[in-house]
């Protein structure tokens with residue numbers, strides 16, 4: 001997609017035929033992400049907007065704060081954040097470090113057994129199970145129930161890729177059922193935690209009282225489901241894009257082995273260079289606005305091309321080069337403004353730990369297929385499989 005973005009950046013705003021307005025330059029995207037005249041509320045989206053109204057939400061639950069404007073956005077996001085901290089507070093994320101490290105090392109221990117003659121698929125064996133396990137632990141899902149969560153996460157994630165015809169009907173039905181089962185399961189668990197709280201996020205949500213009230217039971221369910229959906233597939237792609245980039249740049253891989261501290265700027269550079277969320281397709285103008293010399297009318301649908309802004313030479317010197325210790329790297333990979341990623345500290349830590357441990361422990365890792373097959377999805381970018389081989393595990 002990157003040559004296409006370079007072409008688009010010749011004019012900051014382009015209307016795609018009669019459809020959405022595509023915004024491709026860094027400063028214009030950033031400004032729009034901070035502009036209260038731009039709405040994230042799915043109810044403002046025109047019904048024929050591509051990728052809208054919110055396909056990624058359960059129509060039987062109230063909208064999540066991802067798809068709401070202030071003041072409802074701020075109330076729900078504040079309540080999700082306030083009583084317990086995770087996943088937003090640095091302290092809670094710090095506490096989670098050792099738990100995350102344990103999950104990573106358990107998964108890597110298992111990779112040796114999984115390697116047959118054809119190597120392994122790092123997506124299935126590692127990048128997929130890791131973040132969903134983390135979200136289960138964060139919420140407080142008992143270990144014996146984690147397998148159900150993995151299944152629901154798989155089904156919901158698959159529903160984000162396009163299919164056509166009858167397959168589409170069948171898949172919509174499977175997705176609907178997965179969402180409904182997830183909601184029923186969460187309702188039960190929240191009720192249990194309300195009666196007997198533990199040190200986890202669902203207990204804190206169920207117990208939380210404060211000046212701005214409390215999350216209602218359905219708001220708790222939709223918030224917990226949001227964390228699963230927003231925090232799973234994105235992290236899978238960050239880890240997979242990261243390993244692909246490292247395996248294509250063996251000298252960078254070696255530098256990370258020698259200096260694990262490099263993981264911090266390296267993950268920022270990945271979020272700039274290969275962001276899992278390529279674009280935000282669900283914004284609407286609440287009034288006529290002028291952007292980069294173009295008037296965008298009220299009610300228009302906007303696509304903010306984050307990945308294009310991240311390669312804008314007006315903002316980043318040498319933007320098409322992967323520079324693992326790049327400084328001044330205020331990329332758009334986790335969004336910006338009031339909707340900027342709620343799970344950012346957790347996402348960063350997961351990717352840092354995963355990449356550092358994979359390069360430390362896999363002996364002579366190499367790609368078996370380059371380029372890999374990518375998912376067919378305009379919003380989420382990442383390989384469907386990443387087939388690699390290695391000589392052993394340290």
Ligand code: HEM
Pocket residue numbers: 040065066067077087135226227228230231232234235238275276277280332333334335336338339340341342343344346347
């Ligand atoms: C919002 C990216 C991981 C929870 C966002 C947004 C982006 C993003 C671009 C802005 C959406 C918008 O403005 O419409 C990513 C990436 C991740 C990641 C690339 C991983 C590499 C996570 C994790 C969680 C999470 C691990 C939770 C556990 C959320 C939530 C929002 C959000 C709840 C909505 C925030 C709001 O509307 O106020 N994320 N995310 N994300 N993210 Fe993440």
